[in-house]
Amino acid sequence: MTSARQELLRTADTYRRKVAAIRADDTLSAKGKRQQLDQLYKETEPRAAELRRQMDRGQYQSRTALERKLFGLPAGATSSDAISYRDALDRVAAIKDPEQLGELMERAHASGDDMLLRAGFAHAYRQTRNPLASDLWGGLVAEYVEQNPAVGDTLAELEGGVVSRAQDLTDRMNMSIGKPPELDVPEAADEQAAA
Template structure:
């Protein structure tokens, strides 16, 4: 199930954009304003909204990065896999599993090693293979290659349904982190805005704090 807390900044950005568009329309329709006054008001509105959206975008990125790290630790971490091992033995086994997974060159090799790890109950190795498959999928070129690596990850996940919510949230974060032509935090300048007025507004507001 998607984590709706992750979209809080985008919802705030949408409110800022809606208020901005309404304010711009009001200024443009105000016939009592001189051209200079209209330009000044429009520039102030744009600079203020843009700064607030930029601040939200930076906060979202920081929170998504932090949440991704926490979720990956749950998905790939070795919690509960150590049994009664001592810390040193566990660390050695985890390093050995990571080294074996790093040698994987193809999805077929990954699938074979994952099958062996599942059969042996070797959770450390299974998670290392899954991590390797996810990273390989991110770097793969071509839909077929991506699908083959993803199939290995899905095999890992199918055997561990308790991790499905973690995987779904990681997928949500991945989608939100992709580059977008029209970002929820982007903003269009008012039509006819004079660059000179915009420069003045940017300078005047450069020392002002961004409103929460």
């Protein structure tokens, strides 16, 4: 089964090739070209829009599942674990200094407080998403991953799915089904061009 992303790329590529072929067809009048372009656009755009929705929905669901696995309660957590984790999240949320969080995480590690340690990791990771934040936050994330190798695989999968804005824009341009500008020309312009 092909992914919505692959199908959308293929659909957009086929669409662009067909648009180019219609434009290059010297046997068609301007009106004939516009009619074929209109038909092609009306056939292709709804399918492309549905594929974009499927792709976006799939990316959101995948990212949410990975974030929940990394930063949510661990599998098999009890109700007391949930309370402990919520309290730990509240405790680390106020920390603005990576060194202070590092000290807290060291104490949590030494005392076996896995919930506080996990909450510290989640907070440090969120801080790394801020381009103006200190690199020390990333050090805390790396240290946690070193002590919890299974987390590293999930984190790598999450980060592999995180696309830069520039790359996302490029991908979306390659997947676009743009309306041909010829469709915005009034039919009267064809009649004047033919005369």
